[in-house]
Amino acid sequence: MAGLNGRVHDLPGVGSALGGFGAVVTFGEEIRKNDWIGYRRIVKVWPYADAASGGFDKIEELAGRIEAALHEAVLHSEPEAGAVGEAQSFACVYVGSADGDRADALLGGLTRGLRFAVYRQPAGVPADAGPAGAELTALAKLSSELLGSDWHVAADRWPNAVKRPCVLWRLSGSRKVTAKPSAFDVRRTYAAHVLGRGPAEERAALERLTQRLSGAQRLEASAPGTRGATIADVVADLEADGFVKGQLRLDVLERAAAAPVRPGEPDPPVRIGYVGFKQAD
The missing domain is CATH 3.30.2000.40 (Myoviridae tail sheath stabiliser)
Incomplete structure (x- = not known):
């Protein structure tokens, strides 16, 4: 200096x-x-x-x-x-x-x-976090196409060397809620960390991502003949720390069929109505 x-x-x-x-x-x-x-x-x-x-x-x-x-x-x-x-x-x-x-x-x-x-990141951790899940891959692809080639997009964790402008998408939490005896809903929450080269660029990128995701009904399908998860909620917090907490939260919803009860099996003594996890900031 x-x-x-x-x-x-x-x-x-x-x-x-x-x-x-x-x-x-x-x-x-x-x-x-x-x-x-x-x-x-x-x-x-x-x-x-x-x-x-x-x-x-x-x-x-x-x-x-x-x-x-x-x-x-x-x-x-x-x-x-x-x-x-x-x-x-x-x-x-x-x-x-x-x-x-x-x-x-x-x-x-x-x-x-x-x-x-x-x-x-700890010593010995690979520079690349490895292949991401289908929903993280879809979010990373959407961000890259929307923001342009200048933006670096990562999934799961920050790379060893953070290069601005950049976006990190990660799974923040997941919860299962029983909708009816034959099916249940899985709601997953994803967090986006957006770092621009300056405050104006950062806000503009957040606004574009929020508008694009708010106007979409589903994430892109991971394979032909399948449907992407439904986008249930999009919330942006411009005052949140972009590096540590992330400014954008996205909830996606997926309905899954419950496992059938085999003939002769007794009913469970307790019906599980909610299961979930959340990453602590």
Whole structure:
């Protein structure tokens, strides 16, 4: 980053001070977030400056430049020469300031903590999530045809390197509801994560997807002679986090015949009316 070359450090030891201006990077605990994001670690970047370097005015300048450079950036790491390992990609999202502005003796001046959430897939996970189910495939195809070749479309989970503009479709939940003794309904919920190169492009893509899906009665059939699942509900939330939660929810409905009761079999003591699962955000 221009202006900080050679001025980004690890946390200094006790009894030493940095002085001047620069930035210190500290790493927090890494936890598994969910299936489609992978792991999350909070990284704090501490721009600092002493009075001779401009104090809080300099910190304000550095904080703005650091946020602009890292927010929603995809970072790549290469293993050192001779080391065992593989290249990895990380998605970085600015999540706010930590602790407020303060004086710090170790840094030799004033500082402010900037918090970034860094997401990555586990090491060894293939770059491609593999073949998707028929409904996810239909949603990915519809999105690609509607938004154009500039858009990258993924299914099930984010790829190791997120490239904007992009869309991720994933199965968010499924539930079975008994409609009548001879049949039951299966309602599946899909989530779409839409990331544009800017807010206007992102909103426009969401509006196009919402309008297209709201006007469609069914998803595209997976094979000739079959019918695609019925589109039951489409909801868009423009305030939702596009990377973590997704802004679009789509419910599809499929009716299936219940298994016939064989002659002589007793009636079940309990009739199951609802079965389902939901992925936690």
